[in-house]
Amino acid sequence: MAITGFYKTVKGIKTYFEMNDGPADGKHTIICLHTAGRENRQYHGMFELLEDKYKMYSFDMPAHGKSWPLPGNKVVDNYRDYGDFVWAVAEALEIEKPIIIGCSMGGNIVYYIAQNYPVGAILSMQGADYTPTIDASILELLNHPYVSAQHSHVEFSECLIGRACPQEARDFIMWGVAQEISVTKQGDLSQYNGFDVRGTMDKITCPVLVVHGVDDAIVTEKMVEETMSRLVNAERVVYKPVADYGHFLAVENPQVVAEHLDEFLTSI
Amino acid sequence: MIKAIEELGRRINTSCADTFANRYFGRFFTGDMTLKYDDDAFTLSLHQGKVIAIQAGVPNTGIDLGVAGATKDWRQFAERKSLTVSITKINPNNLSLLGAPLRTRQNFNALAYLCRVFSEVLEEQGTAGKKVEA
Numbered sequence: 001m002a003i004t005g006f007y008k009t010v011k012g013i014k015t016y017f018e019m020n021d022g023p024a025d026g027k028h029t030i031i032c033l034h035t036a037g038r039e040n041r042q043y044h045g046m047f048e049l050l051e052d053k054y055k056m057y058s059f060d061m062p063a064h065g066k067s068w069p070l071p072g073n074k075v076v077d078n079y080r081d082y083g084d085f086v087w088a089v090a091e092a093l094e095i096e097k098p099i100i101i102g103c104s105m106g107g108n109i110v111y112y113i114a115q116n117y118p119v120g121a122i123l124s125m126q127g128a129d130y131t132p133t134i135d136a137s138i139l140e141l142l143n144h145p146y147v148s149a150q151h152s153h154v155e156f157s158e159c160l161i162g163r164a165c166p167q168e169a170r171d172f173i174m175w176g177v178a179q180e181i182s183v184t185k186q187g188d189l190s191q192y193n194g195f196d197v198r199g200t201m202d203k204i205t206c207p208v209l210v211v212h213g214v215d216d217a218i219v220t221e222k223m224v225e226e227t228m229s230r231l232v233n234a235e236r237v238v239y240k241p242v243a244d245y246g247h248f249l250a251v252e253n254p255q256v257v258a259e260h261l262d263e264f265l266t267s268i
Numbered sequence: 269m270i271k272a273i274e275e276l277g278r279r280i281n282t283s284c285a286d287t288f289a290n291r292y293f294g295r296f297f298t299g300d301m302t303l304k305y306d307d308d309a310f311t312l313s314l315h316q317g318k319v320i321a322i323q324a325g326v327p328n329t330g331i332d333l334g335v336a337g338a339t340k341d342w343r344q345f346a347e348r349k350s351l352t353v354s355i356t357k358i359n360p361n362n363l364s365l366l367g368a369p370l371r372t373r374q375n376f377n378a379l380a381y382l383c384r385v386f387s388e389v390l391e392e393q394g395t396a397g398k399k400v401e402a
Contacts, residue, residue, distance in 0.1 A: 147370065
């Protein structure tokens with residue numbers, strides 16, 4: 001497996017990218033979006049599995065991983081700015097009609113992006129169009145001098161992992177908790193909590209793949225089904241539930257996601 | 269219910285002690301954890317992660333931190349045994365957090381694990397979801 005890291009300035013932010021060794025002249029180019037508080041290494045598994053077929057990019061959102069924060073050490077805290085930044089990434093990489101895939105907050109934002117920008121297709125993992133799930137006091141205390149975000153959120157992440165997740169992947173997910181930045185996580189979960197694009201889901205016309213780890217108590221099957229019911233104008237909607245895997249699906253089981261994504265992209 | 273609480277305290281000090289103290293940082297906790305099940309309340313007093321006293325009701329000094337729920341709430345909790353999940357706004361039959369939010373967040377993992385073990389004890393004693401006299 002060959003993964004290449006590089007920096008590119010996007011909207012004035014020094015942004016860290018990684019890409020696999022996939023074919024540059026392939027039919028589809030994929031941009032991968034990480035979960036809240038984390039960074040692009042979540043896609044190393046899929047990079048390897050799909051490197052013979054697809055050129056794939058992932059990047060650290062501003063203030064995540066090795067990317068710089070916004071000026072004044074600010075973070076992105078609303079989904080519109082988040083989605084617009086992702087599209088600026090696609091433009092910076094000069095990718096026309098990118099395939100945008102994301103998990104959790106990334107699985108949400110693909111819907112906003114598809115509503116507002118000319119994507120080739122989207123894959124939503126553990127995403128929905130309305131996620132008002134987190135108590136306000138938890139959000140407030142995420143960035144408090146007397147609360148360690150890295151420690152107080154152990155159970156928060158742990159409970160989202162599916163029962164069949166391999167230990168190595170589980171360890172990586174929990175290592176991610178230990179690496180989180182409090183203000184960054186607060187910004188992510190604030191925009192996640194305020195995410196509501198239900199009223200404009202009919203603007204989505206591109207093909208949509210939904211791969212859902214159903215052992216996820218935060219993003220439920222009901223939420224996903226309600227979201228898909230509002231995809232009334234999408235060219236195609238494919239739903240692939242994955243039993244016994246949970247919220248960090250791209251890390252927990254990259255094989256099954258890669259298989260579904262390849263099958264989906266081959267068919268469009 | 270008192271039997272379940274006493275068994276909970278015993279496990280926190282023995283078979284579950286390492287997980288409570290180290291994985292979930294319970295060794296840093298000194299204070300009271302109150303569990304309410306319907307109208308029954310019990311308080312476990314801990315010193316550096318060890319249960320040193322159990323009493324019925326809430327402490328005279330007031331609730332430090334804790335969790336409350338009706339039978340249906342604890343029954344739902346038993347399905348996932350995650351306090352995070354059970355307090356998310358999308359769930360019906362949520363458990364309620366007691367005490368100060370700041371102290372709760374500081375000790376959330378330990379409290380969540382205490383609730384998990386409590387739920388396991390209730391299941392093993394066949395009292396989960398049932399009203400039991402104290």
